Each structure stands twice: as structure tokens, then as C-alpha cells.
Amino acid sequence: MGGRLSGGPTMDESWKSDLEQWLAPFLGALRHKVRARMCPAYVAGLIGAGERKSIQPMAARNGEVGYDQLHHFITSGVWDAAPLEKVLLAEADRMIGGAEAWLIVDDTALPKKGERSVGVAPQYASALGKTANCQTLVSLTLASGEVPVMVGLRLFLPESWTSDPARLARAGVPDDHAGYRSKPEIALAEIDRARTAGLRFGCVLADAGYSLSASFRQALSARGLTWAVGIGARQKVYPADVALVFPVSGRGRPRKNPVPDATSVSAEKTLATARWRALSWRRGTKVPLRARFAAVRIRVADGPPQRIGAMGQQHLPGEEAWLIGERRSNGERKYYLSNLPAGTPLKRLAGAIKARWICEQAHQQLKEELGLDHFEGRSWTGLHRHALMTMIAYAFLQSRRLKQAKREKKKPGSAAPAHPAGDPRGHHRQARTVTENTMSALP
Structure with a gap:
């Protein structure tokens, strides 16, 4: 779908213009003029052309924002990610939240060399099917029909890190995250954060890596949540x-x-x-x-x-x-x-x-298309801000998929929806052909 749209600007200009408008709530949450310039530049760099989505090549392709500026924004700028995380949850809820939505708990591995990057250690990587030197992020994905939106990525710290205060300090791990927490414990904290922000979903899904812990299942039930787990x-x-x-x-x-x-x-x-x-x-x-x-x-x-x-x-x-x-x-x-x-x-x-499969697609697309695993910094703050930017970029692309599906449904002669008007399941089924490849509508 490259080239020019009928009677309008090029696709490149179209999606960048849409991005500026869509990011308005996020930029309002940043409350800072310079950071409000850096955020769109970073997100656009993740979405745009180029094999590598680390800071230096993105800055070089941008031409208007320098490496030092982008690097400072992600790694050392003084700003709180929590307001942006809350906006992301609100946008995800607006797009696909509701009683028919699933909240999927999983984790994804980011292979790394060396031992300085925060949280890196030899650990089992499900995507690789073996133990590897990597970082592990516990993920939350809101999904409805076949439309996923990633809403949470939080780093798991192995005991080789939490037992080494000097190592934690060098990576800038905040005090409230420095103690050991299992992946199920991290997942429960993320679920609580999402619910506090008002995210609506009908059922929590998780694989056996989480639900082998009876305390995880019991904690979900104690919160009044419905669940289906391996x-x-x-x-x-x-x-x-x-x-x-x-x-x-x-x-x-x-x-x-x-x-x-x-x-x-x-x-x-x-x-x-x-x-x-x-x-x-x-x-x-x-x-x-x-x-x-x-x-x-x-x-x-x-x-x-x-x-x-x-x-x-x-x-x-x-x-x-x-x-x-x-x-x-x-x-x-x-x-x-x-x-x-x-x-x-x-x-x-x-x-x-069987609905849990869609989060694996989201993990793959965040890595292959948006550079989730391309971050080259070593700090806790930098990694989580980069992950947040990839989730924001992914949510923006999913919003475009849903809009495109809605336009297709309104075209004369288009097939009738599989569900009654107003039923979100029918709406998301129409989006299926454009969500299978998240990047299909961009150059």
C-alpha cells in the first residue's frame, strides 16, 4: 500500500500527520515542550523505514532531531513514564476494551551479549526454546477478536541481579524494583496497574509458566477475575x-x-x-x-x-x-x-x-518491525522507556488497522458483518485481514 493515496498526500505524509494527532494525549502527559518534540520523533523512527531501530540510526534517518537529544530523552531525561503508561491503557481500552476482550499474560526474551545490560543473565527464552543470555520482559496484551494491543512490558530481574546491590545501582534500578519478584508476582502487579487505570477485559489468559503457581491462580480469583490458564x-x-x-x-x-x-x-x-x-x-x-x-x-x-x-x-x-x-x-x-x-x-x-496465540504475534511484530529488541543502552530507565515507545507505536498502528477495517466495512457491496451492529467481535473480525501484518499499510 505504498505510493500516493487518491487525491491526497503520500502515504508517508499521511501516517506521520495521523501520528502527530494521535499522540496528542501522550504529549499532553509529558508536559514539556522539548520532550513533546522527542516523543513523536522516537515513535516515528520506530515505525519508519530502516532495519535498525536503535537511537543512532533513527536519529541519522530523522535529520531534524540529533542523537544526543534522542539519547537524553530515552536514557537520562527527568520525566515520569507512568502518565504515558496510563494514556496507553486508556487508548487500548477505547479501541478494544470490554467484556469480550482478553488480557494475556506472557513474557518475551531479548537476546543480549555481555553482562552489563540490566537484567541480562542466562535464562530460559521461550521464543528460542532454550536457555540463552537474555533479558526477559513480562508482558500484558489486551486482545479482542484478532486485534492485540500491548499494554505492559516489565523487566524480570533474576536473583543474580537482585542479590548484587552494586550491579543494581550501576544499572539504575529503582529501589522499589530492586527486590526479587517472580514473574507471576510481576504479572499480578501489572494487572493491578491496568485495572486501576480502568482497563476493561473479560478474562485473564496465561501459560503454564505462570499458572503452575497456585498462588497466581488464587490471586486472580481473589481479585474477582475470570481466568483460563495452562x-x-x-x-x-x-x-x-x-x-x-x-x-x-x-x-x-x-x-x-x-x-x-x-x-x-x-x-x-x-x-x-x-x-x-x-x-x-x-x-x-x-x-x-x-x-x-x-x-x-x-x-x-x-x-x-x-x-x-x-x-x-x-x-x-x-x-x-x-x-x-x-x-x-x-x-x-x-x-x-x-x-x-x-x-x-x-x-x-x-x-x-486458544486465544492466547495473538500475544505471540504481537511480540514478534514489536521485535521484527518496531525494534523492541534493538535498544543498546544498559539502564533500567532506558530499557523501559524504549519498550514504552514501541508499545505506543504498536497501538498507533492498530488504531489505523481498525479505522481501515471500518472504512472497508462501509464500502458499497462489502460483506455484511458476522455479528450484529454494535457487537465488537464483528468489528474486529473485519479487521483480521489488516492485522495479520501490522505494517502492511505503511511504506
Whole structure:
């Protein structure tokens, strides 16, 4: 879609003009004339042409803003990112927020050489499928239909960093982030930040890397949130009708604490005899994506631990939830838990657990197209400001995708929406063809 628009300016001039207008709330939050010049220049540099999206090549391509100015803005300028993060959440909510939206928790790795860049350490990188020297960012993605908007990226600090005060000080890590926090703990703090800002969503999604922690699932429930998360095949569960009883013994003292009247078994074994159904959850590039699914109501074995006879320490029944299984065509089997209501249809459950894929697309596009992993500084502040600018750039591009989809829908002869007017799911399905490649409308 390069070249000139009909009767108007070039595409390059068009998107830059749109960007200046779209950034107005962000520039207002900066409250500084010079910074209000640097922010559009940085975001435009991330979006524009050029393979490398680090500060020096972006400044060279800009021609109007110097390297020193951009570098100071990102790495050492005295300004608070929180107001801009709040504006980003508001814009994301305005675009796709609501009861049909998902809030997806995940993380993404930024491969790095050396040991000076903040948070860098040998750690597992899911995108690479192996342990590598990298930084890990915990991410929050708001998604509706097939439209993702990244709203949070926060650095995870391994214990090799949090146990070294000199290293933390050298990288400028703020005191309130210097203590060790697990990825689930960081994710919960980010969810709280998003909710405080008024972000609307219907369900939290996360992979097993987060939900293997019972405390993460329990914290989501304690906040009154609906969730659907991955688990391991060995996760223990009880039947949904399990009860706590006081067994009567002919000898010894009466029991002080009740015990379950059923034994907990693994998720894999629980679903082995369940009824499995072939379902399609969305259309791929050529054909519908299909797999076999099964779901049963259970009680998760993540309550307080207690000794139960010869079995020793066992977790008591916790929250009632759905146990969901997926059998893929390649023979792989996956397992999930969800606290969606008891009457939820299997197709809805399958759609929830498979909706998480869109955040991986967002990670890829932020890296390949917007230079999320191109930042060459070493400081905490610089990395997070660069990440924030990439999220702002991505949100701007998604706003253009949605506007383009809306124009396409209004064209005479265009197909009728798949959902009633006013239903956001239909609106976002129309956007699908332009969100699959986020950069398709730019030169």
C-alpha cells in the first residue's frame, strides 16, 4: 500500500500527520515542550523505514532531531513514564476494551551479549526454546477478536541481579524494583496497574509458566477475575463433588481435621475417559484450525497441605473449576484450568484457551518491525522507556488497522458483518485481514 493515496498526500505524509494527532494525549502527559518534540520523533523512527531501530540510526534517518537529544530523552531525561503508561491503557481500552476482550499474560526474551545490560543473565527464552543470555520482559496484551494491543512490558530481574546491590545501582534500578519478584508476582502487579487505570477485559489468559503457581491462580480469583490458564499433565485434581469428612476409626483419637472422601488424581488421568469432541476455534490462513477437546468440572488440588493417612502430605480441594484437555493433530496433548462459569459451552472454553496465540504475534511484530529488541543502552530507565515507545507505536498502528477495517466495512457491496451492529467481535473480525501484518499499510 505504498505510493500516493487518491487525491491526497503520500502515504508517508499521511501516517506521520495521523501520528502527530494521535499522540496528542501522550504529549499532553509529558508536559514539556522539548520532550513533546522527542516523543513523536522516537515513535516515528520506530515505525519508519530502516532495519535498525536503535537511537543512532533513527536519529541519522530523522535529520531534524540529533542523537544526543534522542539519547537524553530515552536514557537520562527527568520525566515520569507512568502518565504515558496510563494514556496507553486508556487508548487500548477505547479501541478494544470490554467484556469480550482478553488480557494475556506472557513474557518475551531479548537476546543480549555481555553482562552489563540490566537484567541480562542466562535464562530460559521461550521464543528460542532454550536457555540463552537474555533479558526477559513480562508482558500484558489486551486482545479482542484478532486485534492485540500491548499494554505492559516489565523487566524480570533474576536473583543474580537482585542479590548484587552494586550491579543494581550501576544499572539504575529503582529501589522499589530492586527486590526479587517472580514473574507471576510481576504479572499480578501489572494487572493491578491496568485495572486501576480502568482497563476493561473479560478474562485473564496465561501459560503454564505462570499458572503452575497456585498462588497466581488464587490471586486472580481473589481479585474477582475470570481466568483460563495452562497447567501440566500431572496437576492433581479432585472430582467436583468431593466432600470433606471425618472418618470414623475404631482405634486411637478422633481426627481433628476432615479429609477428602475422594483421592486426587492427575489431570491427564482425569480426562483419559472423558468425552472428546473435534472443534474449530478460528480460521487459519487456508483452513479452519481444529483439535479435539474435553472438559470436566473438578476441584483443584491446591488447598492447604494436610497429612492424609498413608498418602502423606496432600493438598486439600481448592476452587471448583473446569479442567480442559486438548489433543492436537500431531499427537501433542495440553491441559488447562479455567474458572469460567459451570454452564460454559465447550466451544467457548476452547476459544478461551486458544486465544492466547495473538500475544505471540504481537511480540514478534514489536521485535521484527518496531525494534523492541534493538535498544543498546544498559539502564533500567532506558530499557523501559524504549519498550514504552514501541508499545505506543504498536497501538498507533492498530488504531489505523481498525479505522481501515471500518472504512472497508462501509464500502458499497462489502460483506455484511458476522455479528450484529454494535457487537465488537464483528468489528474486529473485519479487521483480521489488516492485522495479520501490522505494517502492511505503511511504506
